Amino acid sequence: MTACAVETAGPTEFTVTADGAYAARLALRGGTGDAWFPERWTLDGPEPYAVPLPLDQPEEPDTEVLPLTDGRVLVRRWVADRHDLSLLYPTGPGTGQLPVGTVRSPELTLLPPSPDGRRAYALSAGARSTTVWLVAGGAFGPERVAEVPGRCAGGVWLDRTGRILALDRETDGVVKAVAVDLARGGEVTPLLQITEESNDRLLLADPDSGLLLIRSDAPGHDRLGWGVLGSHRPVRFPECLLLADRAVTPFAVQPGQVLMPESCAVGLRIDGAAGSWVGVWRPAGRQLHEWPAPRGWLPGAGLWTREGVLRLPYATDAVPCGVASLRAPVDAPVDAPVSAAPPDEYRVMESAQSDRTESAEGEPSGAPRTPAMCRPVPLQQAPLTGRGAPG
Numbered sequence: 001m002t003a004c005a006v007e008t009a010g011p012t013e014f015t016v017t018a019d020g021a022y023a024a025r026l027a028l029r030g031g032t033g034d035a036w037f038p039e040r041w042t043l044d045g046p047e048p049y050a051v052p053l054p055l056d057q058p059e060e061p062d063t064e065v066l067p068l069t070d071g072r073v074l075v076r077r078w079v080a081d082r083h084d085l086s087l088l089y090p091t092g093p094g095t096g097q098l099p100v101g102t103v104r105s106p107e108l109t110l111l112p113p114s115p116d117g118r119r120a121y122a123l124s125a126g127a128r129s130t131t132v133w134l135v136a137g138g139a140f141g142p143e144r145v146a147e148v149p150g151r152c153a154g155g156v157w158l159d160r161t162g163r164i165l166a167l168d169r170e171t172d173g174v175v176k177a178v179a180v181d182l183a184r185g186g187e188v189t190p191l192l193q194i195t196e197e198s199n200d201r202l203l204l205a206d207p208d209s210g211l212l213l214i215r216s217d218a219p220g221h222d223r224l225g226w227g228v229l230g231s232h233r234p235v236r237f238p239e240c241l242l243l244a245d246r247a248v249t250p251f252a253v254q255p256g257q258v259l260m261p262e263s264c265a266v267g268l269r270i271d272g273a274a275g276s277w278v279g280v281w282r283p284a285g286r287q288l289h290e291w292p293a294p295r296g297w298l299p300g301a302g303l304w305t306r307e308g309v310l311r312l313p314y315a316t317d318a319v320p321c322g323v324a325s326l327r328a329p330v331d332a333p334v335d336a337p338v339s340a341a342p343p344d345e346y347r348v349m350e351s352a353q354s355d356r357t358e359s360a361e362g363e364p365s366g367a368p369r370t371p372a373m374c375r376p377v378p379l380q381q382a383p384l385t386g387r388g389a390p391g
């Protein structure tokens with residue numbers, strides 16, 4: 001297929017709230033130069049629109065932004081020897097700023113938006129332990145809510161309340177995903193252990209269905225796989241997601257498929273020498289469908305509706321704030337886009353399924369493809385076997 005090249009110079013992080021109402025990113029003033037400023041997108045109206053939130057001084061490229069469901073945007077900046085945190089909001093022609101506190105730590109990374117949309121968390125990784133901070137939504141500014149042994153990264157929410165957080169923890173040179181209960185002082189529970197020696201990371205999770213997207217080197221090299229939270233069935237590594245000379249990264253899972261993980265559509269970012277484009281895959285379908293990205297797509301950004309429509313934000317000189325929509329295929333790649341929001345670029349293309357399609361016989365149900373994976377222990381100690389937060 002022909003990929004649509006996507007420019008990735010400068011900050012490209014585009015973060016969407018858990019309910020899909022708002023998003024935020026760093027944008028360039030006037031689209032040129034190096035004057036970065038926060039920008040908030042509103043996505044739940046009849047048409048998307050962006051509100052710039054510039055201050056007197058431009059932001060540094062390493063500034064992080066995180067949208068909240070009340071329309072404010074949390075900003076983390078490195079200033080001197082500390083991390084300054086502020087909330088930005090539009091005030092008529094200007095931008096209001098509310099300082100919320102500072103964290104003195106060499107590292108501080110904002111976690112994905114909390115499911116409740118009112119709080120924001122961050123990770124501070126040290127040599128022997130990692131601190132989880134509540135950096136917005138608390139009563140007295142930033143506060144420590146958990147101390148996790150080991151060096152942690154990532155961050156995926158496993159429930160709808162913002163209580164159970166999955167982190168990729170490195171101990172003795174091996175990375176395993178663990179679940180952290182923030183309501184119990186950071187109680188840590190093993191989440192992924194495919195083999196004792198494998199590096200098992202959690203990339204995405206859907207609390208409704210229990211679907212987990214995993215990256216692991218248990219098959220002998222890094223592979224993208226999937227499992228189900230609380231299930232005793234092994235993690236599976238579909239052949240259709242193993243693409244030569246291309247990187248495949250999941251960025252969104254279809255919500256609302258209660259207890260139906262194999263029916264969830266997954267949005268994938270595919271990166272190759274020709275650029276970045278979009279993939280759609282379902283565990284039950286066992287095939288990967290590929291489309292060119294809309295021109296100006298913010299790579300790796302997007303969200304699903306419950307009805308199975310993938311919404312992809314894009315920004316061009318002509319359309320500084322746009323969203324292209326694509327209905328997920330069910331069994332065969334024959335569907336047309338719901339709205340081809342740039343019509344000349346965003347069209348459906350059938351993918352060549354010859355050497356990448358996973359046949360029904362290729363992966364027996366419930367059994368891994370690799371003989372070495374015959375006794376994995378994935379998810380059996382997961383804390384959310386009932387798909388909800390523990391009482």
